[in-house]
Amino acid sequence: MLIISDTNKISLKIKSQLFKKLNKYKINKPNTIIVIGGDGFMLQTLKNNQKKQKSFYGINSGNYGFLMNKFSLKNIVKNLLKAKMITISPLEMTVKNNKNQIRKYLAINEVSILRQSRQAASLSINYGSKQIIKKLVSDGVLVSTPAGSTAYNLSVHGPILSLNSKKLSISPISPFRPRRWKGKIVSDKSKIIIKNLNSKKRPISAVADNIEVRNAKNVIVKTNKKIKFKLLYDKNRGLQQKIKIEQLRKETF
Numbered sequence: 001m002l003i004i005s006d007t008n009k010i011s012l013k014i015k016s017q018l019f020k021k022l023n024k025y026k027i028n029k030p031n032t033i034i035v036i037g038g039d040g041f042m043l044q045t046l047k048n049n050q051k052k053q054k055s056f057y058g059i060n061s062g063n064y065g066f067l068m069n070k071f072s073l074k075n076i077v078k079n080l081l082k083a084k085m086i087t088i089s090p091l092e093m094t095v096k097n098n099k100n101q102i103r104k105y106l107a108i109n110e111v112s113i114l115r116q117s118r119q120a121a122s123l124s125i126n127y128g129s130k131q132i133i134k135k136l137v138s139d140g141v142l143v144s145t146p147a148g149s150t151a152y153n154l155s156v157h158g159p160i161l162s163l164n165s166k167k168l169s170i171s172p173i174s175p176f177r178p179r180r181w182k183g184k185i186v187s188d189k190s191k192i193i194i195k196n197l198n199s200k201k202r203p204i205s206a207v208a209d210n211i212e213v214r215n216a217k218n219v220i221v222k223t224n225k226k227i228k229f230k231l232l233y234d235k236n237r238g239l240q241q242k243i244k245i246e247q248l249r250k251e252t253f
Contacts, residue, residue: 001022001027001028001029001030001032001033001034002032002033002034002054003015003018003019003033003034003036004033004034004035004036004045005035005036005037006036006037006038006041006061006062008037008061010061011036011037011041011061014036014059014061014071015036017073018034018036018059018073018076021073021076021077022076022077025077027077027080027081029055029080031053031054031055032054032055032056032057032080032232033045033049033052033054033055033056033057034056034057034058034059034080035056035057035058035059035068036058036059036061037058037059037060037061037062037068038060038061038062038063038064038065038068039062039064039065039066039067039068039151040062040210041062042056042058042067042068043067043108043109043209043210044210046108046229047106047108050106050227050229054230055085055230055231055232056229056230056231056232057069057080057083057231057232058231058232059071066150066151066242067147067231067239069083069232069233069234069237070234070237079234079235080232082234082235083232083233083234083235084232084233084234084235084238085230085231085232085233086163086230086231086233086238086239086240087228087229087230087231088108088145088146088147088163088228088229088231089223089224089225089226089227089228089229090106090107090108090145090223090224090227090229091106091107091108091110091111091143091145091168091208091221091222091223091224092104092105092106092107092221092222092223092224093105093106093107093111093206093208093213093219093220093221094219094220094221095206095213095216095218095219095220096216096217096218096219097213097214097215097216097217098199098203098215098216098217099215100217103213105208105211105213106208106209106224106227107145107148107208107209108145108147108148108209108229109144109145109147109148109151109152109153109209110142110143110144110145110148110151110152110153110209111142111143111206111207111208111219111221112140112141112142112143112152112173112206112207113140113141113142113194113204113205113206113207113216113219114139114140114173114204114205114206114207115138115139115140115202115203115204116203116204116205116214116215117202117203119201119202119203120137120138120139120176120202121136121137121138121139121140121141121196121202121204122135122136122137122196122197122198122202123135123136123137123138123140123141123194123195123196123197123204124136124194124195124197125141125170125192125193125194126192126193126194126195127170127184127186127190127191127192127193128190128191132170132184132186133178133181135177135197136172136175136177136178136181137175137176137177138172138173138174138175138176138177139173139174140172140173140174140204141170141171141172141173141183141194142156142158142169142170142171142172142173143168143169143170143192143194143221144158144161144168144169144171145161145168145188145223146161146162146163146164146165146167146243147163147239149161149169149243150242150243150246153169153171154246156171156172156173156174157171157182158171158183159171159183159185160243160246160247161185161243162240162243163239163240163243164240166187166188166189167185167186167187167188168185168186168187168188168192168221168223169183169184169185170183170184170185170186170192171183188223189223190222191220191221191222192220192221192222193218193219193220193221194218194219194220194221195217195218195219196216196217196218199215199216199217203215204216206219
């Protein structure tokens with residue numbers, strides 16, 4: 001069993017406690033990687049180990065930790081042995097920049113297209129052969145997976161998607177024209193094509209989770225079904241349950 005930890009004090013303390021506990025009970029799950037950190041560290045670890053065909057059990061040492069499990073030294077052995085698995089496929093972002101260079105990156109949560117200057121972005125959005133919107137003037141647009149639908153997507157008032165919905169959410173970021181466009185939910189089977197309609201005056205960047213490509217001319221987003229990440233969650237506290245909690249959560253101010 002491999003343990004990968006972030007370098008902050010809390011993560012390193014959990015890692016030390018975990019080593020002692022697992023060695024004491026001689027627990028070894030060779031196909032499992034334990035990831036200690038926050039959501040960002042988990043996303044980074046998944047992408048770095050995508051070819052290893054492992055299962056990933058996250059332990060939260062960050063703030064919210066939506067993709068992670070709450071650490072309990074008392075129950076960690078039981079939680080590991082009884083963890084439930086869910087499988088998710090990431091988005092694949094293909095970007096052509098203003099020098100006609102091609103860049104490809106994976107996104108587990110979302111691909112966000114963002115204005116790169118004080119000028120609002122001017123975008124067209126197609127879904128396969130269908131045009132979703134001819135011209136969107138906004139701060140940008142976001143394409144979210146079900147796993148990422150409660151993250152940045154929810155902050156821009158996008159819909160929360162069920163894990164088994166086989167859908168993607170396309171949500172505008174501060175739309176100016178058309179001002180009342182709320183976005184669209186589409187199947188995860190086709191390509192989403194986003195074009196910059198004025199790349200010289202209105203530059204944009206394309207971001208796959210936290211990896212940015214600047215001066216994008218057009219962006220193609222699709223689900224890569226060939227890649228499957230196996231995530232492990234404590235019994236009764238899985239990702240689907242967390243999504244349902246977010247759907248019912250009432251904000252307090």
